Amino acid sequence: MIHVQDLVKTFGEVKAVDHISFDVAEGEIFAFLGPNGAGKTTTIQMLTTLVTPTSGTIALDGIDPRQHPHDVRRRFGIVFQDPSLDGELTAYENLELHGVLYHVPRRTRTERIERLLKLFELWERRDAVVKTFSGGMKRRLEIARGFLHTPKILFLDEPTLGLDPQSRNQLWTHVKHLNESERVTVFLTTHYMDEADRVASRIAIIDHGRIVAQGSSQELKAQTKTESLEAAFLALTGSTIRDERADAADQMRQVARMWRR
């Protein structure tokens, strides 16, 4: 369902993604694990037509996002890592807008919006503008929105960041359900090893833009001779703490990027 080969993305001289290759089969739940700044989000951005790769091949359901971005966009749904709601609109209006953009028929739309808002306990606040919401509520709304339509491929970029255990549980139950009943292929990134262990059928570990290992949770543990996925992860990526790049050179780059081309 997702085929990636020798994918590269460079920003200036920084290689954010460095020759990665992997395949995700239809109906699979695939987890991308990696420290901060490892290239997880950049990979998702390339898969979802938001960023053009420097080189390499991508095919989603057999289609190249560079050649046919519109056809690719019809096949996936995404929950972004960082906020993407309109703060001036109400919770309901945000979902309504999403439903219209994703061609969900009116009746289904109304039903699903109500069900999802209730599921994520936002129904009482549906007519409040989103900028008055707490961080956790906004996050729940983003996730509810991601489930409004049923795509072939669902991208979840660190979906549980800032979620309480209850919502986290709701989220994974829902993902599992979609995966089993609708055969939705799921591509997720997370920092929480227990989550990846629990839901993902296959895991790739990415570090410094390269995939350092991939396989099932068992295979990764066996490969590193460790007891838990967390220990396997640390064995593969080392235990130094990573900072997201934001040095002087990076700031210069941002200024230069202000005027693209």
Place this chain on the structure above:
Amino acid sequence: MSAIYILWLREVKRYSRSRAQVIASLGQPLLYLLALGFGLGPVFEKAGQGSYLQFVAPGVIGMSVLFSSIFSGIGLLWDRQFGFLKETLVAPVPRLYIMIGRTFGGATVSMIQGTMVIVICLIAGFRPHHLSSLPMAVLFMALIAIVFAALGTTIGSRLQNMQGFQLIMNFLVMPIYFLSGALYPLNNLPVGLRIATRIDPLTYGIDGLRGAFIGTSHFSTGTNVGIMSAVAVIFLTMGARSFARIQV
């Protein structure tokens, strides 16, 4: 079509909810109208040109439409900052529709803004020569709104962050306004200014507004409509192309 509509509606809703912004954006035209209209009035009259308030009011109306339409387009930068832009960029809707919904939403909002300035002008003592010319005035407001909302979208698509905003303000928006003949008559200008005013698309929009409101214009209505429509098509095409190329 429903995608265009919902994005148009979003712009209108956002506008109607930001009362503080609505009032703030009426301040500047009011200042121009009162300070210039009454301040330069006596000189203008001595020069034998009639009432300056009558002359400048269409210019001030055009100004408010210009400012709010161009800023609605640049509002794209806020959506980029707050992340909402991504949500529309990955949606299975042609980017052209998204751009059109946004741009026409912005244009609608600036026409509402322009209408409020018309009311203020009327209160200040501005008298249009004939009510039958009102549809023509609305047409010119719409043309100004679309031209500059599309220009704003083009700029907003190419800028990465707010740092460039001041640059755009000082080197694009203000010159467009001051070189448009909004504040002075277009005849007997020095060569340099004469050329600049002819290049500035807002010139034809304001001249058209003036023709509709007070019955005197420098160019013919046909010329004004023709040039503004052509520029609208060019800017919309530019906006659509830039918007289609956005990367996050």
